[in-house]
Amino acid sequence: MKKIVLASGNAGKLREFSAMFSRHFNDQPIEIIPQNQLNVHEAEETGLSFVENAILKARNASRQTGLPALADDSGIEVDALNGAPGIYSARYAQRCGYQGTEQGDAANNAMLLQALTGIASEQRNARFQCVLVYLRHADDPTPQVFQGSWEGRIVLQPDGNEGFGYDPLFYVDSEQCTAAALTKEQKNRISHRGVAMNKLTENIRF
Numbered sequence: 001m002k003k004i005v006l007a008s009g010n011a012g013k014l015r016e017f018s019a020m021f022s023r024h025f026n027d028q029p030i031e032i033i034p035q036n037q038l039n040v041h042e043a044e045e046t047g048l049s050f051v052e053n054a055i056l057k058a059r060n061a062s063r064q065t066g067l068p069a070l071a072d073d074s075g076i077e078v079d080a081l082n083g084a085p086g087i088y089s090a091r092y093a094q095r096c097g098y099q100g101t102e103q104g105d106a107a108n109n110a111m112l113l114q115a116l117t118g119i120a121s122e123q124r125n126a127r128f129q130c131v132l133v134y135l136r137h138a139d140d141p142t143p144q145v146f147q148g149s150w151e152g153r154i155v156l157q158p159d160g161n162e163g164f165g166y167d168p169l170f171y172v173d174s175e176q177c178t179a180a181a182l183t184k185e186q187k188n189r190i191s192h193r194g195v196a197m198n199k200l201t202e203n204i205r206f
């Protein structure tokens with residue numbers, strides 16, 4: 001059985017990867033192990049780009065486990081905010097000194113809606129970015145990089161109960177609903193992560 005450590009502590013990502021790996025690699029003996037099951041200490045995300053942070057996370061997990069590693073660095077870019085929150089999406093509320101009582105994703109979502117106060121629908125274009133990095137070992141000099149993006153718009157009011165992160169705020173024109181109103185299967189077929197995973201499936205060298 002080929003073992004790969006998944007260098008993420010995000011439960012929403014882990015659910016999506018679990019479904020995508022069983023769909024894409026169902027006939028191959030690959031075991032994907034979330035890094036917290038192997039007691040990996042999380043990497044500090046000190047990079048200035050998604051790809052740098054994904055490499056840092058994959059290298060950190062591979063170093064601590066001796067296994068090949070896959071990392072996902074992702075986030076949302078809002079045009080009206082000059083691309084913020086971008087690589088800082090997970091830390092957005094904290095970095096902005098958000099004053100509300102919400103925590104985690106809820107605080108980030110509230111902060112984003114607040115930052116866009118007074119901005120009309122047509123000016124709320126945004127996209128999710130996902131960069132996947134696969135390292136065969138911790139010192140792998142040729143990281144394999146797979147990228148996907150997903151266009152949408154930030155709504156005025158959150159909607160939907162599925163997904164995670166900014167999904168309740170991300171309206172997808174083609175589906176006429178937010179990402180949080182899609183099933184996991186629907187989202188994985190068209191999302192930034194789904195697009196990057198399709199590229200990985202076609203091109204990865206294990």
Ligand SMILES: O=c1nc[nH]c2c1ncn2[C@H]1C[C@H](O)[C@@H](COP(=O)(O)OP(=O)(O)OP(=O)(O)O)O1
Nearest residue numbers: 008009010072073074075076089090164165166167
């Ligand atoms: O499909 C998505 N639907 C909604 N929100 C999403 C999605 N994909 C990324 N996002 C948001 C969540 C988080 O605010 C940031 C990722 O930050 P990012 O550092 O890559 O992940 P993380 O810290 O949650 O977990 P980890 O680094 O352990 O993988 O973008």
Ligand SMILES: [Mg+2]
Nearest residue numbers: 010045073090
């Ligand atoms: Mg992170």
